[in-house]
Amino acid sequence: MTALVAWCLSFLPATAAFAQSAQVDQSDPQALIKTATQQVLDEVRTKSVAPDDIARIQDIVNRDILPYVDFRRTTRLAMGPHWRTATPEQQAQIEQQFQLLLIHLYSGAIAQLKPDQKIDYPPMRNSPGDTDVVVRTLAQTNTNPVEIDYRLYKTPQGWRLYDLNVLGAWLIQTYRQQFNEKIQQGGVDGLIQFLAARNQELVSGKTQTQ
Numbered sequence: 001m002t003a004l005v006a007w008c009l010s011f012l013p014a015t016a017a018f019a020q021s022a023q024v025d026q027s028d029p030q031a032l033i034k035t036a037t038q039q040v041l042d043e044v045r046t047k048s049v050a051p052d053d054i055a056r057i058q059d060i061v062n063r064d065i066l067p068y069v070d071f072r073r074t075t076r077l078a079m080g081p082h083w084r085t086a087t088p089e090q091q092a093q094i095e096q097q098f099q100l101l102l103i104h105l106y107s108g109a110i111a112q113l114k115p116d117q118k119i120d121y122p123p124m125r126n127s128p129g130d131t132d133v134v135v136r137t138l139a140q141t142n143t144n145p146v147e148i149d150y151r152l153y154k155t156p157q158g159w160r161l162y163d164l165n166v167l168g169a170w171l172i173q174t175y176r177q178q179f180n181e182k183i184q185q186g187g188v189d190g191l192i193q194f195l196a197a198r199n200q201e202l203v204s205g206k207t208q209t210q
Contacts, residue, residue: 026068026158030124033135033150033161037119070153070160071099077163078175086188094188097195098175104202120145133159 026032075095076083083091118140126133131154138145149165164171182191 029133029150029152029159030121030135032152032159033137034119034121037137068158068160070155070162071095073153073160073162074172075099077172078179080176080180082179082183082188082191090188090192093192094195097192097199100199101195101202104199130154134165 072095075091075098078098079086079094086094120138120140122136122138124133124135133152133154135150135152137148137150139148146167147165150161151163151165151170152159152161154160162172179191182194186193
């Protein structure tokens with residue numbers, strides 16, 4: 001299992017299952033991740049999601065994921081200081097293209113979701129009053145367990161997911177380096193063009209996700 005596939009598989013169970021959000025305890029970060037993960041595995045068991053069904057995945061994101069994931073926060077942190085220099089229009093375009101990129105990556109990993117996937121939840125290491133926490137999990141595989149960490153922060157509406165760590169690689173940190181390189185080369189518009197071109201390549205099937 002590559003790091004990218006592992007990341008995609010970890011993010012999807014933590015988010016797609018929010019379709020049944022009324023049953024998710026959003027006041028407890030670990031309970032939120034645990035319940036949501038089990039719900040999506042139950043969903044996969046009853047009806048699999050085709051990896052090339054981008055329209056369905058997009059629908060899931062718009063309807064069931066975005067209300068519980070602060071994707072704007074994820075994008076802003078991935079941009080780093082460049083976020084403040086981007087115009088509101090550029091910010092919106094980057095957020096849209098970044099979200100679409102991750103959706104395409106999900107589509108390449110969904111087929112590997114197993115309904116009998118076993119997930120272990122080590123005890124939380126955070127203090128009760130913390131407003132930014134990490135929920136640690138261990139996804140059992142045929143070889144070694146994959147440690148997956150979810151970073152959430154507390155809002156008046158409940159906990160919101162905004163970053164992930166798989167095999168030692170945090171999502172925001174990984175993309176911050178890439179975003180910075182593209183901005184150094186062609187400015188914020190250069191980053192937007194890069195993301196749009198990458199998404200077009202994925203739509204056209206010219207490249208394959210790893």
